[in-house]
Amino acid sequence: MTAALAEVGGGGLRGLGERRVVDPRAHGELLAPQIQRVLADAGKAPRDLGAIVAGLGPGPFTGLRVGLATAAAMGQALGIPAYGVCTLDALGRAAGPGRVLVATDARRREVYFATYQDGVRVTGPEVAKPADVPVDAERAVGEGAVKYSEIFGIPIDDRVLYPSGEALIALALGEIGAGAEGGVLTPLYLRRPDAVAATERKHVLQ
Amino acid sequence: MSDEPLVLGIETSCDETGVGIVRGHTLLADQIASSVEQHARFGGVVPEVASRAHLEAIVPTMRRALDEAKVTLNDIDAIAVTAGPGLAGALLVGVAAAKGYALAADKPIYGVNHLAAHVAVDTLEHGPLPEPAVAMLVSGGHSSLLLVDDLTAGVTPLGATIDDAAGEAFDKVARLLGLGFPGGPVIDRLAREGDRGAISFPRGLTAPKDFAKHRFDFSFSGLKTAVARWVEARERSGEPVPAADVAASFQDAVCDVLTAKALDACREHGVETLIIGGGVAANSRLRLLAEERAAKFGIRVRVPRPQLCTDNGAMVAALGSHLVAAGIAPSRLDLPADSAMALTSIAVAG
Ligand SMILES: [Zn+2]
Numbered sequence: 001m002t003a004a005l006a007e008v009g010g011g012g013l014r015g016l017g018e019r020r021v022v023d024p025r026a027h028g029e030l031l032a033p034q035i036q037r038v039l040a041d042a043g044k045a046p047r048d049l050g051a052i053v054a055g056l057g058p059g060p061f062t063g064l065r066v067g068l069a070t071a072a073a074m075g076q077a078l079g080i081p082a083y084g085v086c087t088l089d090a091l092g093r094a095a096g097p098g099r100v101l102v103a104t105d106a107r108r109r110e111v112y113f114a115t116y117q118d119g120v121r122v123t124g125p126e127v128a129k130p131a132d133v134p135v136d137a138e139r140a141v142g143e144g145a146v147k148y149s150e151i152f153g154i155p156i157d158d159r160v161l162y163p164s165g166e167a168l169i170a171l172a173l174g175e176i177g178a179g180a181e182g183g184v185l186t187p188l189y190l191r192r193p194d195a196v197a198a199t200e201r202k203h204v205l206q
Numbered sequence: 207m208s209d210e211p212l213v214l215g216i217e218t219s220c221d222e223t224g225v226g227i228v229r230g231h232t233l234l235a236d237q238i239a240s241s242v243e244q245h246a247r248f249g250g251v252v253p254e255v256a257s258r259a260h261l262e263a264i265v266p267t268m269r270r271a272l273d274e275a276k277v278t279l280n281d282i283d284a285i286a287v288t289a290g291p292g293l294a295g296a297l298l299v300g301v302a303a304a305k306g307y308a309l310a311a312d313k314p315i316y317g318v319n320h321l322a323a324h325v326a327v328d329t330l331e332h333g334p335l336p337e338p339a340v341a342m343l344v345s346g347g348h349s350s351l352l353l354v355d356d357l358t359a360g361v362t363p364l365g366a367t368i369d370d371a372a373g374e375a376f377d378k379v380a381r382l383l384g385l386g387f388p389g390g391p392v393i394d395r396l397a398r399e400g401d402r403g404a405i406s407f408p409r410g411l412t413a414p415k416d417f418a419k420h421r422f423d424f425s426f427s428g429l430k431t432a433v434a435r436w437v438e439a440r441e442r443s444g445e446p447v448p449a450a451d452v453a454a455s456f457q458d459a460v461c462d463v464l465t466a467k468a469l470d471a472c473r474e475h476g477v478e479t480l481i482i483g484g485g486v487a488a489n490s491r492l493r494l495l496a497e498e499r500a501a502k503f504g505i506r507v508r509v510p511r512p513q514l515c516t517d518n519g520a521m522v523a524a525l526g527s528h529l530v531a532a533g534i535a536p537s538r539l540d541l542p543a544d545s546a547m548a549l550t551s552i553a554v555a556g
Contacts, residue, residue, distance in 0.1 A: 027298075027302075028298045028301060028302060028542065028543055029540045029541070029542045030540060031302065031305075032302070032305035032306065032308075032309050032539045032540070033538075033539045033540045035309060036309055036539060045312075046309060046310045046312070047310075061254070061257070061295070062257075062295050062298060065257060065258075065260075065261050065295070065298065065299050065302070066298055066299075066302040067302075068261060069260075069261055069264060069298075069299050069300075069302035069303040069306065070302045070303065070305060070306040070309075071306065072261075072264070072265050072303070072306070073264070073265070073268075073302075073303040073304070073305075073306025073307045073310065074306040074307075074309065074310040076265050076268060076269070076279075076307075077279050077306065077307050077310035077311045078310045184262075184265075185261075186261070186262065187261075189258070193252060193254035193255050193258065194252075194254060
């Protein structure tokens, strides 16, 4: 979970602060306070924001929804656009030139993946078992690539593991600069909900 | 302009995305987006489907509520949100959104208890709560009897279902009779054409031996099984199933137990007001029977109108308004969603 603040102008951005916590259980509790802290550290208030950028995943659904609900609500309250970007794109861009496979851990022994040419996505994002991923790249990045390195059979660059908040903002520079209208923030689920009926509905509520 | 607090409430504990706005005890807006149709083919709520629907619905529902109340987020004095109990993933969407609104608009946030909100909503219809009162909450998710001494401090659970929720029993019997989901409204409608004395179904936990341990608890699982057996026996013998009689007799068994136990709780605790909430409170037989029986003991029954009985944002706003008026401190921005939130906690402590 990452919250980053940057000043955007002249086609570039200047980072003002970034905070990261790796604790999947804590999203719901900690994201809003973390945003508040990043703003306060930079001497800013929410009303100083001109746009919000949020990673649409793919990734764990619960965490994504917390991020997107928070971003959408803040955008609505402040009357500013909120832009969604594919989280894998931040890794693909950070991986640099050449043909690169980005793979993150999708749990259930699967990976989320996409292929990039010089930082630009050419296929994906998709979800699959590592053995079923069509590998068409010279190297791979991401924690999914590290975890299943033997299966992919290409060199792994383990310096690019998590997307930075600043990289997400960079992905939306064009829209921010153009003052584009914000979109509906829907996670890149890539999986259908498990179609099993809830047999014991809200049982805890008795 | 009134100096009563203007409070916004957000509810996402199950399958309804609700945003309500109240000023004091006055309801200004009550907007709901329901994902019930997406769950119908599963015969119950699918948590992941509900969570996805909440995220899609929260921003447009908020817009409609603000428009309906003709206010902006800047005008709001406090934001209340259901922190629990409920479906964990569904609660998280509402809590995250509430935090986003609170942070961006610089407003205090109250993470509140969903069941207490079902009680507080009655203030929008009938004014301040007489305390103490007994509240009976009956829906697809809850069947609880509560003693309400002080709705700002905590509520004492007197009893609850030990198996199915009352509304769940309606859903299951409706499915058995091929009537669809949710079962409450269809059974209520069909029961009007049936004879409620036609079949004698069991009344769970009403035997003398249950008095000591389960005086105020409910059980609907045995009733559901009895209905299933009765219907199957009919089908096996090749006779037609009198669906209206089954519906009426089943509904009467549920309402008989609910009202008898609720009024027993009122008398045991010397309480003169019974509040009924939750989706099953919309059941016509339940309302009638409760009023008939309460009248005999001089007990007043308060049931909010059906739209306020089912899950909605107005009830959360009503509880928030109650807490603000009582000077209760808001929760902190790191408040957790708690799928098993206890009734001893009306709001997440600040
Ligand atoms: Zn409820």
